[in-house]
Amino acid sequence: MESLLASPSVYRASFPCASSASRSPSRARLAVTPAGAGARARARSLLRCGAKDSILEELAQDDMVNAVELAQWENGKSINDIAASQGIRIRRHCRPNVPLKEIEEELGAPRNILEKIIWDKEVEVAEGHAKKPLKEVIEAAGQAPPARDFYGALASAFKRNGMPALIAEVKKASPSRGVLRENFNPVEIAQAYEKNGAACLSILTDEKYFQVALELDVLMDLELEHGSFENLAKVRKSGVKCPLLCKEFVIDKWQIYYARSQGADAILLIAAVLPDLDIKYFLRICKELGMTALIEVHDEREMERVLNISGVQLIGINNRSLETFVVDTSNTKMLLDMHGDTIREKGILVVGESGLFNPDDVAYVQNVGVSAVLVGESLVKQDDPGRAIAGLFGKELLH
Numbered sequence: 001m002e003s004l005l006a007s008p009s010v011y012r013a014s015f016p017c018a019s020s021a022s023r024s025p026s027r028a029r030l031a032v033t034p035a036g037a038g039a040r041a042r043a044r045s046l047l048r049c050g051a052k053d054s055i056l057e058e059l060a061q062d063d064m065v066n067a068v069e070l071a072q073w074e075n076g077k078s079i080n081d082i083a084a085s086q087g088i089r090i091r092r093h094c095r096p097n098v099p100l101k102e103i104e105e106e107l108g109a110p111r112n113i114l115e116k117i118i119w120d121k122e123v124e125v126a127e128g129h130a131k132k133p134l135k136e137v138i139e140a141a142g143q144a145p146p147a148r149d150f151y152g153a154l155a156s157a158f159k160r161n162g163m164p165a166l167i168a169e170v171k172k173a174s175p176s177r178g179v180l181r182e183n184f185n186p187v188e189i190a191q192a193y194e195k196n197g198a199a200c201l202s203i204l205t206d207e208k209y210f211q212v213a214l215e216l217d218v219l220m221d222l223e224l225e226h227g228s229f230e231n232l233a234k235v236r237k238s239g240v241k242c243p244l245l246c247k248e249f250v251i252d253k254w255q256i257y258y259a260r261s262q263g264a265d266a267i268l269l270i271a272a273v274l275p276d277l278d279i280k281y282f283l284r285i286c287k288e289l290g291m292t293a294l295i296e297v298h299d300e301r302e303m304e305r306v307l308n309i310s311g312v313q314l315i316g317i318n319n320r321s322l323e324t325f326v327v328d329t330s331n332t333k334m335l336l337d338m339h340g341d342t343i344r345e346k347g348i349l350v351v352g353e354s355g356l357f358n359p360d361d362v363a364y365v366q367n368v369g370v371s372a373v374l375v376g377e378s379l380v381k382q383d384d385p386g387r388a389i390a391g392l393f394g395k396e397l398l399h
């Protein structure tokens with residue numbers, strides 16, 4: 001773990017971002033990426049001027065980053081330019097210490113709820129860095145009990161049941177659905193899910209948008225609150241054995257180390273938010289920590305991007321657009337009809353996410369090639385979320 005403790009100064013400066021959006025965390029990362037002698041030399045000198053970071057060293061020695069990515073950095077493109085060139089519509093403000101009003105004068109209001117969530121997350125993560133410096137969080141991650149095998153648990157549950165493995169979601173509320181469960185006891189729900197055959201659990205850690213019962217328009221005007229990983233830690237400490245997914249809006253490595261320190265075995269990476277280089281870098285961190293990354297896509301462009309990244313084991317296809325909230329399960333079929341062969345060749349396991357309510361829905365996504373499902377609303381809303389699992393699958397799941 002020691003090799004991860006210190007990073008070159010470009011990394012230490014990544015939060016808060018420098019004042020201009022062009023000096024972004026992603027850009028800082030690009031500064032140490034390879035693909036050509038110049039890049040390697042720059043990477044080496046950055047590694048020299050800071051301390052050792054094994055992930056950076058590894059990135060500096062292989063060809064994970066292509067020439068286009070490097071050229072974008074060399075031409076001084078901002079994180080938002082780079083993201084837009086990859087079809088990403090979510091913009092970053094990269095100014096966590098600036099009042100939102102000022103940011104909105106420059107960028108306009110957030111274009112949708114996902115962008116709003118990310119803008120708030122930038123502030124929350126900067127506060128996290130200030131309260132618990134990265135070094136401390138990395139040390140805590142290193143001292144946590146080893147991560148459980150999230151991918152392996154899904155693969156064996158799929159085999160055992162002949163049905164998609166279940167990642168059962170522990171969430172109180174969501175931006176699209178409001179409050180799902182008034183009497184919310186995350187530990188009780190997690191234990192009931194495990195008892196009734198869930199292979200893994202997904203724990204929402206965003207406090208503002210997933211745990212507060214408010215109408216969307218009110219939510220959009222709220223003052224910022226701190227994120228919470230409390231439920232994750234509580235479930236981990238309760239004796240639940242299932243591997244746990246930290247369902248977070250990850251934009252910075254601090255969140256991954258923090259999640260690990262709180263007991264997460266897997267983390268969500270959203271392709272609609274993260275440029276390729278961030279995904280590659282975060283995948284490396286997950287690997288070092290023994291964690292699984294669930295990489296979420298919603299459309300064809302995101303799927304193509306993710307399939308071009310090596311080391312991806314688990315792809316989630318979200319049937320819900322996080323920008324419009326429209327849910328359409330045929331999205332999974334459409335993307336698997338197009339890319340199923342490549343996915344099978346690469347041995348990637350696919351998770352069908354959102355909008356699954358009954359055995360027909362589960363059979364539908366299974367028939368198009370899904371090996372696991374991520375389900376929240378249809379379970380958590382029931383009086384007995386554990387027993388609701390048999391209702392969802394049309395039979396009891398084996399442990």
Ligand SMILES: O=C(O)c1ccccc1NCC(=O)[C@H](O)[C@H](O)COP(=O)(O)O
Binds near residue numbers: 169174354356374
């Ligand atoms: O669900 C939302 O409203 C939402 C809004 C913005 C970002 C993410 C959001 N949800 C995350 C998810 O996609 C679901 O929690 C997950 O896939 C489970 O879906 P469901 O079974 O439909 O609760």
